[in-house]
Amino acid sequence: MEALKTSRRPQGKVFTSLCFAFEDRNFFQQKLRSFLTVYLLLALSFLLIITLFAVSLSRVSAVSSKLNEVQPERRHNFSSRDSLLFPCGPGSREWEYFDGKCYYFSLARTSWHKAKAHCEEMHSQLAVINSYAKQNFVMFRTRNERFWIGLTDENSEGEWEWIDGTDYKTTFTFWKEGEPNNSGNNEDCAHVWVSGKWNDVYCTYECYYVCEKPLPN
């Protein structure tokens, strides 16, 4: 019996070892399966992210190309808006629009001749006030100050002339009462007086001035 017991012991050990080995194998297989599952899930997530990224990129690209198509139209609209807000040109904001022309009201005083020259340097001329509407615009803008206009009798005393050749005798006038009076026999240039009415004064007198020019093309 003892011999039988002795002979069975090694077989039991082998069986036990085999059992352990089998369990280890199962354990590793399970671990391997779970690792594979994790890797598979990671790979699928990665693919999903790549796909979403590619879709987003294509949509951004499509929107960007649409925007590029719209840009010229927007630029055109801004350009139209600028010409409405600044009809005398976005770069000429000191020029004011009235009834189809652009007007510059100086911020410095000078003589009539220097004022005339400065207007000409700016491709304009001293304002010719040939209508009550224009007078009203200039008068409103120049109130309480004196501004030169393009009217003189330097060439022949009492023969007033507009600098653009407009016929003085048949055109609107707005002289102050008692003017032009050629005071001191030396008043040959006209300005809009503080009340808005016109006065003749000596041409070297220094006051502000109004230039006018046609609308830019």
Ligand SMILES: [Ca+2]
């Ligand atoms: Ca005079």
Ligand SMILES: [Ca+2]
């Ligand atoms: Ca006078």
